[in-house]
Amino acid sequence: MSLEAISLKPTNSNTPDHLLIMLHGWGANAxxxxxxxxxLSLPKYQFIFPNAPFPHPQVPxxxxxxxxxxxxxxGLSESRELLTNWLLSLEEITKIxxxxxxxxxxxxxxxxxxxxxxxxxxxGICSLSGYLHFQPQNLxxxxxxxxxxxxxxDFVVPxxxxxxxxxxxxxxxxxxxxxxxxxxxxxxxxILPIVEQxxxxxx
Numbered sequence: 001m002s003l004e005a006i007s008l009k010p011t012n013s014n015t016p017d018h019l020l021i022m023l024h025g026w027g028a029n030a031x032x033x034x035x036x037x038x039x040l041s042l043p044k045y046q047f048i049f050p051n052a053p054f055p056h057p058q059v060p061x062x063x064x065x066x067x068x069x070x071x072x073x074x075g076l077s078e079s080r081e082l083l084t085n086w087l088l089s090l091e092e093i094t095k096i097x098x099x100x101x102x103x104x105x106x107x108x109x110x111x112x113x114x115x116x117x118x119x120x121x122x123x124g125i126c127s128l129s130g131y132l133h134f135q136p137q138n139l140x141x142x143x144x145x146x147x148x149x150x151x152x153x154d155f156v157v158p159x160x161x162x163x164x165x166x167x168x169x170x171x172x173x174x175x176x177x178x179x180x181x182x183x184x185x186x187x188x189x190x191i192l193p194i195v196e197q198x199x200x201x202x203x
Contacts (some may be wrong), residue, residue, distance in 0.1 A: 003086045005050040006030045008037045016046035018123075018203065019094060019101040021087070023050065023109030025129075027062035033106060039189065040196050044203070046094060052109075053082055065112050073133060083116050098122050102199050103144075105130060106187060107157060114165070118143055118174075123202040126195060129154055129185050131161040138172045145175040147198040149191050151183035 010016055020042060022033045030049040037047040054075050056062030065083075066075035091097050102124045105113035110130020117125040118136060122144040129150055146169060150162035159180065166178045179194060 003050040003053065003082060004030070005048050006034050008034065008047040008049075010043050010045065011038075012043050014043055016044060016094075017096060017100060018042070018045045019048060019090065019096045020045045020199065021048050021050070021090075021101065021103045023065070023083075023103075023105030023112050024052065024063070025105075025107030025109050026064050026068055027056045027059040028106075029061060029063045033109075033187075036187070036192070039192055040199075042196065042199060045199075046096070048090070050083075050086065053079055065108050068108070076133070079112065080116055083112060084120070087116065087120060100203075102126060102202060104128065104195075107131075107185065114146070114169075120144070124198065126198065127162075127165070128187055128191070128195070129157055129162075130165070131157050132165040132168060136168055136172050136174075143172070143174045145177070145198075145202065147177045147179075147195065149179045149181065149194060151185060152180050153183060154185045156185035 024032045030051045034049050052063040052065045054064045056064045065079045066073045098121050101122055103113045103117040103122050104126035106128045110127035111133045113125050114127055124145045126147045150159055152159050166176050169176050
């Protein structure tokens with residue numbers, strides 16, 4: 001079992017030498033975040049938007065990385081393994097190493113980015129309106145730099161979850177850039193320059 005994905009190369013005909021992976025949230029799919037490729041000025045980047053492996057229980061066409069209806073997070077271990085193996089396979093396919101790959105995600109996708117990304121030699125991790133669904137551990141290897149952006153009026157994933165994530169990540173010596181905005185559970189255009197700048201500094 002692998003992950004299906006939308007892959008978009010630079011429109012300027014450049015051969016990409018960096019990857020930006022973007023994981024959608026609970027109940028969405030790869031098409032939900034794909035428009036961001038044209039809104040971010042990253043001419044060296046190939047964008048890849050994978051679909052989560054499980055159907056959403058209520059949303060037709062919607063997908064999920066794991067169940068949120070119960071505290072067991074059913075499907076999480078399968079998604080974790082699938083996503084890790086898929087990310088490790090990308091270098092052979094794209095010729096771009098993980099050291100030039102940014103893993104990002106929105107909401108549940110942000111949680112998956114933090115979960116899987118902390119264990120990989122990535123250039124960086126971006127969590128947008130995300131959260132931690134696990135207790136991060138001190139790792140022997142160095143951690144990728146992390147960007148967290150969250151809305152103060154987010155009633156889906158409360159702002160306190162982002163603040164807790166920041167503190168827990170800092171406690172394991174992660175380098176965290178943290179921003180709060182007056183917004184809800186969304187990716188408004190005004191946060192994109194911060195995402196773009198974070199990514200560009202990791203080239």
